Every structure is written in structure tokens, then in C-alpha cells.
Amino acid sequence: VRYPAQQKAETHDKILATAARSFREHGAESNGIGSVMKELGLTKGGFYRHFESKDDLLAEAVNFAFKQMGDHMTEAARSAPPGRELQAMIDRYLSLEHVNSPGAGCVVAALGTEFSRQPLAIRKRINRSLSQYRERLLAFVPGRTLEEKRQRFALLFASMSGVLMNARANADPKAREELLIAARVFFTEAFT
Amino acid sequence: VRYPAQQKAETHDKILATAARSFREHGAESNGIGSVMKELGLTKGGFYRHFESKDDLLAEAVNFAFKQMGDHMTEAARSAPPGRELQAMIDRYLSLEHVNSPGAGCVVAALGTEFSRQPLAIRKRINRSLSQYRERLLAFVPGRTLEEKRQRFALLFASMSGVLMNARANADPKAREELLIAARVFFTEAFT
DNA sequence: TGTACATCAGTGAACGCGCGTTCACTGATGTAC
């Protein structure tokens, strides 16, 4: 069967979007190619027309997730009153909604502990995606120099990813919410 | 073969210690019962005389890791000058040594993103272990009331676990160290 | 314009592999008498 002209690009994007969500929801290790392709109504044999390997897909899916998250954060910042962009990003990041929707949220808070165990080549691709994410959001971070902004961003987002991860790990909804509230107050005071 | 009297307890502890290290180093999903038992010179069939299931081992290994980490933190606090206990804990937690030895370090920074995907029963056991860890270290956290100490501990350790996770994810040693330094300064100022 | 042919996204079966789990068995030690 020869398939319509742009179908390959569309299928490629669908695999990426589905994998990016599925990996964040269920983990990158146990949940695999099979379930992603099945969800799209395709057979797993066809996967290799689109990606070199599972590792390749992981790197691309993480990149997709960072772009998606960058969109969310940018949107939050843009819809905030002037001077309150970073606070809006903090509030969005540390929201109950974000805790409850890992599949559409920060990929570091969802898969971060697995990154250090990836092959070096994959880790570097992930680092590059994170850098691009950082550069996009740098405009909303206070600081005198670019370097100072980068440092503050790294510290703030690393810390917040830990808070989000811990909130999700906690089975008690009340404890989750208290941690989020305390963290919103704390990071807003410290960084804005 | 009937084995010497206390051998069962010894083997049980060895499995626990080995699993706690191996899971933190290689992840809890891919690395499994087989490699833990093999490392101890045992066959995997014998595993089920000691633990109900893989999940059971995971919960116990996480508990073991929290106790071990509690020892490390307590030791850091006790060997610090009076009034500087928390700072010593922060410095120890955010050290290069901790980054480079995940197998003996904080289990949240090593496996945290997988916790939210565990069955509820396992998640509750993990939460209980974390609570015990928190209560042990509470004495070194400033605050007027117990509740205030608990809240500060939760926020500080969740944030620091994110920093550690992000440092490990970064393939660039220089960036890792800069993040650690900035974080040590920041958390010391904010919490001590 | 019509015809012959090349393309290649997707199929579906097969591959080896390691996983968690089960189970009949072993046999040196502890216990009962």
C-alpha cells in the first residue's frame, strides 16, 4: 500500500505526542513501543519507519514534552499582569492541576530520576532539550545578567520539579495540597 | 539442606541491602530480583522464602534506604557545631559525593518519579517510611511548632531532592557543580 | 493521455531475551523420644 503524501509526517507526530504523554504517565521503561502503536491503531513493526530505536523515541518524546511544557509556561506568563510573569509560572507549575496531569506536564517531574541512567548520547539530547526550554523562559526570570537568569532558572525549576515529584508520591491529598501551597508562597517570595 | 540457625535473617538483610543499593543505582524496574540474588551468589527461586513479591521487596528496600539516609543525615548533624546542624545536613545532601553515589543516597532523588506509579498499598508503605525519616530529622529543623518543622522539612527536602535529581541528569560536570553550589547557598539562607 | 514501473508506510509473524513467579526436590541441622 502506498499511503497519502503527508501521512508519514502525521503518523510521526502522532507517535511522538502519544509517547510523550504515555511515558510521562506510565514511565518510559515498562510502557513501550507496543502500547503506543496499539493506541494509534498501528502495529509495532511499523514503528521503525519513524524512529531508529526505543532510545531515539525517548529522546524525541522528551524533547516534545519540553516544547509542550514551554508552551504552557509561556502562556501562563503572557496572560499575567506585567511584572508578575514569573509568579504566574510558579503558580501554574505548582498547581493541583499539574500534579494531577503528569501526561501533559513537566517531564523532569515525571521521568527525571531515569535521566541519569540513560546512555550518554541520549542524556545529551535530553540536556539540549532542557537548555532550549530554559532559554525560552529566560525572559520571564529576573536577574541582571543572562548568566544570573540562567542560574536562577536552573535552581528554581530543579527545586520545583522536586516539590511536584514529592507531591505526586504522597498518597494523602491533604499533604499534597499543603506542600504545594507552602512551596508557592516560598518560591514566590524567594524568586520574584 | 538445613542451614545454620541465624542464616535466614542474615540472607534477608543481605537481599535488602543489595536491592536498596541496586534499585537506587539502576532503577527499580529494569534491574530485578535475578541480578540481586545473583550478586549474593544465590538462585532467584530462593527469593520467595524472604519476600512476598517484587513489590514487597521494593517497599522494604525503600524503607531500608530511608533508614540508611537517616543515619547519614543524623551523623552529619551530630558532627556539626551547635546551631549549624541543618546547614551541615544541607551541605551533605547537596554534595558532589551524594551526586556521585546514588546507591547509598537519597532514595527520593534516585527513584522518586516512580513512586507515584506504584500500587496504592506500596505507595502507602513508602509514605510511612518517609514519615519516619522526617520525624527522625525533625529535631534539627528550626521552627516554633512541630507542625511548622514538618512543613519546612517537607518543603526543603522535596526541593533538594529535585536539585539532586537535576544535577544527576546533567551530563556536564561543571553545570552540575554550579547548580549544587547555588543551591547550598540558597537553601542555607532560606532555612537556617 | 495512457501505461508500466518504482516507491515505501504499514503489516504480521517471528526472533531471542529477561522478567516475576511457581514448584518438586535436597539434605544438614534441630528436635523428640
Next chain:
DNA sequence: TGTACATCAGTGAACGCGCGTTCACTGATGTAC
């Protein structure tokens, strides 16, 4: 004190399962003439 027996930690082979990957094949469409 000596003997018969029960115990049970650990063995090793087997189980079904899903994983990532490979590959010969399909056949509607795009291209060349």
C-alpha cells in the same frame, strides 16, 4: 546418650509474558515515459 524424624532455606528447571527488534511481504499512489 543415641536414634528417628521433621524442618525449611536454598536449588534449578520450568512457566507465561511482554519487551525491542527484524524482515519478507503488500499494494495504492506517485513518477517516468
